[in-house]
Amino acid sequence: MNHSPFRLTPCVLPLIVATVCVSITQAQQQPPAPVAVAETVQMDVAAGQTFVATVMPLKRSVVGxxxxxxxxxxxxxxxxxxxxxxxxxxxxxATIELELAAAQAELDLRNQELAELEAGSRPNEIEQAKAKMLGAKAEMEFGQAQLTRLKQLRNSNSASTEEYELVKSQASQREQVYQELKAAYDLMVEGPRTERIAQARAQVAFQQAMVDRINDRIKxxxxxxxxxxxxxxxxxxxxxxxxxxxxxxxxVALDEVEVYAYVVEQHAAHVKPGTTVRVDVPALPDELFTGVITTVIPQADAKARTFPVKIRVQNKITDSGPLLKAGMYARVQLPVGPPQSAVMVPKNALVLGGPQPLVYVVETGDGNSHSVRPVPIEVGVAMPNLIQAIGPLKAGQLVVVEGNERLRPGQSVVISSVVKPASTPRSSEPNGGANHGTD
Missing domain, CATH: 2.40.50.100 (RNA polymerase II/Efflux pump adaptor protein, barrel-sandwich hybrid domain)
Incomplete structure (x- = not known):
């Protein structure tokens, strides 16, 4: 007689039952695990519909x-x-760096010239000019005295006209030398002219522009x-x-991505910017992404009659790179249907990684003892802090939101805190009315 390879023999069945019982017994024997819990809530949300989408980078640049x-x-x-x-x-x-070095050296020279002009004359230079001036003044006074004596001698016919004219010429030359050295001394005291300083500053500015231009070329x-x-x-x-x-x-920029979905025209009018939606990526079944609708492009594809919808999603960056990569296939659930009553749970309550998402519900036993029971669910429409849980859940039940990743079925727990949902939308508004923002 042929037997199916999946048929359980009478010997194997008791062994499986015993194994399950041992697993539950071990979970019950573990010390109570501290957990944070939150209540499930009932509200009216717009019915969601799934649309095919593609992950695209937020920015793309071909750098030339x-x-x-x-x-x-x-x-x-x-x-x-x-x-x-x-x-x-x-x-x-290499070549342009040589040009930069030459231009920088010229700039240094111009700066030193300007600094010299702005500093003015040195005290010892002024003293030197003053000494020359005083020496020339003494020579001039001696020549004038000599000319006066010779003039008197000439009047008494004791000096010739030629001698008088020679001394007069020498006295005039000595006076000119004095006037020249006196002017040089006055200029030394006054310092450089403002026009020369302005010219030197202009030369510095011009050379600085040359250096900046070369630096810009190097950049x-x-x-x-x-x-x-x-x-x-x-x-x-x-x-x-x-x-x-x-x-x-x-x-490409992937810290945030844009998910492009294409919505048929009968649903496009119900898609509103600012709405938080759920994004599923089949290649990443253990990850839950939510995003915000940023744009509904008011131009339909002429053949398909679909409107592009952009959804901004915060990517998850790991050591090996971004989880969401450009070109990935995605599915987006957009709230386009009539309002319906739904049970909503905090997003942190979801436990992914198994064949189906689940939440851990807290059950109270004898003597106020608590244990957890896994409840498989399906996820529906998303909101900023809540997500629809489709399954055997009721409003007001406590679900674990912190510490659920290490729990086992039937494990004893102790409630360390009760977390209030970050936002409780009003049930009278579509999608609960709290549809702005992200996690």
């Missing part, structure tokens, strides 16, 4: 080169994260990312010659 040059280094590569302002690639800058030889993101494409290799405008790398 602003100048002509040769790529000497790729700092990051495909799949790696780059911060805002982080370097993606570097171009050869353009360093290709940077304009936002936090991940490199998804490399368009060049090291050693490649690029021209201005040539693409170098492609960067």
């Amino acid at each position: 080169s602003a100048v002509d040059g040769r790529v000497v280094e790729l700092v990051v590569h495909e799949g790696e994260r780059v911060a805002e302002g982080g370097t993606l690639a570097k171009l050869l800058t 353009k030889y360093t290709i940077m990312s304009r936002f936090d993101g991940y490199v998804v494409a490399e368009h060049v290799d090291e050693g490649t010659w690029v021209q201005s405008g040539d693409p170098v790398m492609e960067v």
Whole structure:
């Protein structure tokens, strides 16, 4: 007689029952685990409908080169994260750095010239000019005295006209020397003219502009990312010659993503920006994502008669990268149906990772002792802090919201705190009325 491979023999069945009993007994024998609980609530929410969607990056940028040059280094590569302002690639800058060094040296020279003018004359320079002036004054006075004596001698016919004219000429020259040195002394005391200082400042400003221009060129030889993101494409290799405008790398922002859903025209009017919705990603069955509708684009696809809807979702970043990746298939549950009564639980009450989501309900036994019972559910429409639980739950039941990840069926627990839902929407409004914000 042929036997099915899945048929339980009389010997195996008691063994399975005994194993289950031992597991429950062990859970009951464990010390009570401290847990935080919250009440389930009943409210009217709009019925949800599932739409196919695609995960897209919040930003996408093909970063190109602003100048002509040769790529000497790729700092990051495909799949790696780059911060805002982080370097993606570097171009050869040896020649332009020599230009910068020369321009910087010229700027230093102009600055020193300006500083010399602004400082004015040194005290010892002024004393030197004064001494020269006084020496010339003494020479001038001696020449004038000599001329006076010779004039008297000439009047008494004791000196010739030639001698008189010679001494007169020498006295005039000595006076001119004195006047010249006196003017030089006065200029030394007054210091440089304001016009010369202004000219020197203009030369400094001009040379500073030259240095800044070269520095700006050098910055353009360093290709940077304009936002936090991940490199998804490399368009060049090291050693490649690029021209201005040539693409170098492609960067996408994934810290937040936009989920694109396409809603048929009869439901598009019910989709409102600001509504919190649930996003399911089949590739990540153990994760629950919620997002906020940011945009309903008022332009339908002419063939499909569907309207694009954008939903902003906060991504989860791990050591191995973002969980939500650009191009992932997703399903979005949008509240487009008539209001219906639903049991809502805090999102923290959900336990994922098994064949079906579940919550742990707290049951009270003899002597106010507490234990937990797993209740499998299906999730429905989402709200900022609550999510619809479809299953054998009633309003007012206590569900575990903290410490539920380590519980076992039938385990004894002690309630450490009762958490009040962060927001309790009004039942008279669609989707409960509290449909703004995220977790």
